[in-house]
Amino acid sequence: MASFFEKRDPWGHSLSLWVVVLMIFVTPVLFGVLREIRQENNVENWLPPDDPQSKVLQWHRDSFGIEDRVLVSWDGSSLTDLRADRLKQSLLGQKDAKGVRRGGSPYILDVATPQDAIQKMVDYHIDPDEAERRLKGVLIGTGMLKVRLSPAGKKRREQTIQELIATTKRELGIDLTVKPAFTPWVEMVDETEEGTVTDAPVEEPDEDQVDFKALVEAIPEHDFQLIWPRMQAHSKQADQIKEIALSLRRPEILVGASTAADQEAKSDQLGEEPKLIEDCFFAIGTPIAVAISLSDTGDADHASAVAAIKTAAVDAGIPAENLHMGGRPVAGAALNRMVKESSWNTAYPLWQFHKRSVTLFSGLIGIALAFLMLRSVRLACLVLLVSYYTTFVAVSIIPMTGGTMNMVLVVMPTLLTVLTLSGSIHVANYWKHAAHVDMKTAVVKAVEMARAPCMMASLTTAIGLASLLTSPLSPVRDFGLYASIGCVVSLLMVLYGLPSLLQLWPAKPPKASEIDTRHWQAFGRGLSRHQWLVSFSCLAIFVAACYGFKWFRTETKVIRYFPDSSRVIQDYLFLEENLSGITPVDTVICFDEKAQEDLNFEERVELVRNIERKIAEHPEISGTISLADFRPVSEPLPKDASTFQKLRHAKRVNETERRVRESLKKEKSGEVNLEGDTVKSFLNIADHTADLEQETANGARMVDIQKGDEMWRITAQVAIMTDLNYADLTNELNQVTQSVLRDHAGTTHLVTGTIPLFLRTQQAVLESLIKSFGLAFAVIAVVMMVLLRSPTAGLITMLPNLMPIGVIFGLLSWMHVAVDIGTMITASVALGIAVDGTLHLLTWFKIGIEEGKSKSEAVAAALGHCGPAMWQTSAVVAISLAMLYPAELLLVSRFGILMCALITAALLADIIFLPALLAGPLGTLIVNSQKREQKATEKHPLLQEGKESKPHLSHVVKRAQSEQSFET
Incomplete structure (x- = not known):
């Protein structure tokens, strides 16, 4: 049957022409699609909605109406700094005659200043000094x-x-x-400025x-x-x-x-x-912070919201260089910006191109190396064209299917480029061997030789990537889906796109010296002579590195993706060193109807205050705040109180509870303006039942919320820039709260917020790593068993594929380097890449055995054939990815350097460890398997006839080697 590249259309044109026409035709269409790509890097959306922790967090947000907040401070700020109120007015606008605010930012919902909070506490008969103390570590710092x-x-x-x-x-x-x-801070007033009023009447100060x-x-x-x-x-x-x-x-x-x-x-x-x-x-009073809540519009566009806050701060008289901002919207906006800057950063001049665009610089290095390795300008151009076109098509699929780009997917273009480059270089080497014999049949023969190993390599890599779909984390699932689709696109381009271009625009045939592989064959014979020493040495390195897994840990803090020199890190450090922890963790205290009957309102306030005080004593918590902070401390009624005193006390308590609940109803109905009470932020009444699951040190426990339950929120501020173990913190908060509530029937609690979400995400990262890698390993191992016709041989063959992952990740654990979400995906990717070289080497080893060679000679022949392509591929891919290291976004930087290390380790495993195994017991198993297959074929003449009629893949190579020997 004629090959695809030998067929002609009714008009006599080669089918290769139509392949190239199709590539040209879809290009402008995909360009239009690619312009619609969007970014999404919200960590809170990583977990699925049905995850227990996601359900708790969503219930928490619905119950208390919590919006995204930005914490803003500046150098030299204090309670006398008028710029805090100016910033608030600039963001919220001014009231008109009807009491409606005009001129505010649409991205801002509310602004809370420490002056407003203290004034509100004083209105509730709290001493100003005490009010200031209660806000310590929340909106007021102790400074240096x-x-x-x-x-x-x-x-x-x-x-x-x-x-x-x-x-x-x-x-x-x-x-x-x-x-x-x-x-x-003292405002400098220019008295010479026109319109300055120097003799304005001084208003009488308000007593309150x-x-x-x-x-x-x-x-x-x-x-x-x-x-x-x-x-x-x-x-x-x-x-x-x-x-x-x-x-x-x-x-x-x-x-x-x-x-x-x-x-x-x-x-x-x-x-x-x-x-x-x-x-x-340390003294309370400076610096201060302004808490800014974003509206739905601001939550949808963090970058614009942050820009609006910066503009308002400058208008309020705060120098931009003195401004410090923190919070999830700030980190999210900075992350999106740095993701874009990894592709093109105009902050650097063109002569610093390695910093201006690390991804493009990585690609340029790949181009240069491809020219160097292939020793043919035309061949290198075709290989690179196919590689970048594959990436272009694969990335276009994201917006085409309604997907969004995220911090994990940002590394997919580089990955697909190097994977396609790998397969293309193998095909290019096959073409060079075939072209040395006959240019007319070179494309057909090259595709025949490349089809089986390239298909197996691409499909196994796709399996490794598709295994990431088992992850509960949405960015990892997206990466697994789109990268596996990209692998299929890559395979089509390698087997049809590149050969079509080679057929229409063929390169010059190679010289004999370019396909001289005698040094590779000599290397293979040397490995065969020392097979046991090499095998045991590799196994010893593998086992020693894997011992480091006892220190394996994960990390999911988005802030860890920024370099220490970045502005967002410096701002976070200023806030946490001088003022407040950035990350909130909330403890919700729930009173059912029985508990509300047993404890009056003031007793519940004091119970919450007691829990808050114990939480605030934790050394890693900068400060706490709850509704109890806006209430004066209630003295318990004396035991010998008279009936009149008891009745008066009960009336006062009931009246306080009535006012609080009325204020809560007004807030829920939207009657309270921005200056009104903020009861709903700290207190709410459940309007429906909820069955929630809470993780504790002793396992999961169920928390049942009934309609009518009273819920009090205590917010604690925790540092995110430390190495604090959030699991320990969460467990300690659970224990502290339970120690107080255990004596009160009908009470329960939940610990929720960003920190528990971090913990669940860390667990999900670990689960994803184990599940995806385990699934990929199992599927690829089964493929190897079927390919080699031996379960034992299939498992032994997986050792060189496991070695890169075991050694590199083991060394990371030895060095106590945490595995983040970007690092995690490299394990399954590396497994697929390692299998690529393994399949090519196994294919040509089996061909050597079929030709009657000994194991040693078959190893030498296989290395002679695959060694150059494996070396060239690994060098181009590894060095190109290493060029991502200067990226300011550490997620990209770590991915590049880790993939470089994994590919290097995979190359060494494939050209050292695998040949040693093939020269030893693994080779014996393969030889025995082929003998059994040969005997079975001899018993069935029809199978033997079919096998003999099929052209052998090694014929082209044998003819090339004969030609080379004749010329020599």
């Missing part, structure tokens, strides 16, 4: 460590500072940074108006401030630095004093203060 020098220290200020820095570095290894003392100036002036005097990386006010490091600072003494007083007692005695004799630093402390 403030240092007050003694008179002796002030005389030698610079020497004291240098001694403190040097001593801290020597004893603790911490680098201190010295900052000026805090000074309250908080004196914020007095709160700021309460910060004790100090001489300078200290800050250090990952600073936390209540950490052990802070206590150690305080101890060092207070222990510094003036050198001239200490001369001749060898002990602390001598120092004190000598200082007493001289009558002088030996201390250089009188005190060091």
Whole structure:
């Protein structure tokens, strides 16, 4: 039967022409489709809606009406800073005569300032100092460590500072940074400006108006401030630095004093203060933060919302370089921007092209290497054209099917490019061998030789990628789906696109020296002679690396994808070191009808306050807030209270509960304006039942919410930039809450928010890695067993394919490097790529055995045939992917360098470990299997006749080798 490339259409044209015409025709159509591609990088949407933690989080958001929030602060901010109110007015607009706000940003729903929160607390008869304390670590920070020098220290200020820095570095290894003392912000007024009113009447102060100036002036005097990386006010490091600072003494007083007692005695004799630093402390009051809630419009477009906040901040008088922003919308917008910048970043000049576009630079390196390896400009151009066209088609499928680009899919174009490049280089090498014999039949013979191994390699790679569809994480499933489809497109382009182009635009036939493989054959014979040593050495490396899996861990924090030098990381560090943790974790306390009858409203408030106080004592929590913070502390009714006192107390409690519930009803009906109460944010009444599952240290527990249950929310702020184990934190919050609630029947609780979602996502990453890799391994192992006609041989053949994953991931675990969502997908991808070289080598080893060669000679012949293509493919792919390392988005950078390592390891496994196994027991199993197959064929003459009539794949190679030997 004639080959596809030998057939002609009714007009006498080769079918290759129509393949190329089809490629040209769909190009403009796909360009139009590709312009509609969108990005989506919302971590909260990674898990499916039916996941237990997703259900809890959605219930939590529906119950309390929680919107996405952005935390905004700036250098030198304090409670007297008028720019906070200006920022609020700029974002929300001004009220008109009818009380309707005009001129605000459509991206903003609400703005909460610490001044408003304190004023609201004072309105509820809470002392301003107490109100300020309750907002510590939420909207008000303690700032840097403030240092007050003694008179002796002030005389030698610079020497004291240098001694403190040097001593801290020597004893603790911490680098201190010295900052000026805090000074309250004062607005500079230009009195010469026209329209400036200098004699405006001064309004009488409201008795209930908080004196914020007095709160700021309460910060004790100090001489300078200290800050250090990952600073936390209540950490052990802070206590150690305080101890060092207070222990510094003036050198001239200490001369001749060898002990602390001598120092004190000598200082007493001289009558002088030996201390250089009188005190060091953290003080509440600076900086402050403004919490900005996004509207539905802002939630749909984080980039525009963040830009609107930045513009409003500058209009309020806050310099852009002093502004610091944090929160999920900020990280999401920055992630989307960096994903785009990995393709084209105009911040870098063209002469720094490796930074301007790491993906394009990776492609250019691949082009250069392809020219170098193939030694033919035309052949290299065709190979690269097919590779990039495949990527173009595969990426166009995403918007065509309604999909969106995400942080994981961003690496798919590079992956498909290198996978197609791999298959194309194999076909190009087959064509060079065939063209050396006969240019007219070169394309047909090359496709005949490439079809079986390329189909098996592409399909096994597609299986490895499709196994990612078992993941509960949507970005991983999307990657598995579109990348596996891309593998099928790649196979069609390798077996039909490239041969069609070669038939219409053939390259020059290669020289004999270009297909000289004697050094590869010699290498194969050397491996055969030392098969046992090589095999056991490879196994020893494999086992030693796999031992590192005992330290295997996962990481899903989006903020970890940014480099330390990025603006978003610097902003997060400022906020967490000076003010508040970025990540909220919520504890919801539920009272059923019985608990509401047993405990009156004030008793429930105090119960929530008690739980909040215990949560706030956790060292990793910067601050907490709940509705109890807006209520004064209630004194319990004395046991000997009179009936009148009891009735009056009950009336007061009932009246308080009635007002709170009326306010809640108004909020639900939308009657309360933006300045109204915010009861619904912290308290709600369940209007329907819900069966929720809560993960605890002792396993899952069910929480049943009934209609009418009263739910109180306690929000705790936790740092995201630390290495805190969120599983331990969640378990500790559960234990703290349960320790208080266990004595009150009818109460239960839930811990939810971003942190539990992180934990579930981390578990899903691990589950995805195990399931997808296990499924891919099982399917590919079955394929190998069928191909080799031996279950044992199939399993042994999988060892070289497992070795790259085991060694590289084992070394990552040895180095305590966490596996993120981008790293996870490389395992299944690497397995598919490793199988590519294995299948090509096995194919030609079996051909050698069929020709009557010994195992050693068959290994040498197989390496001689496949070695150059495997080396060229691996070099082009690995080096190209390594060029992604400079990418600022660490997800892309890590993917590139890890894939480079995996491909290098796969090459070494395929050209060292596999040949050694083929020369030993694996080769024996394959030989025995082929002998059994031959005997079975001899018993059935029809099978023998069919086999003999089929042209052998090795004929072209034998003729090329004979020709080469004759010329030599």
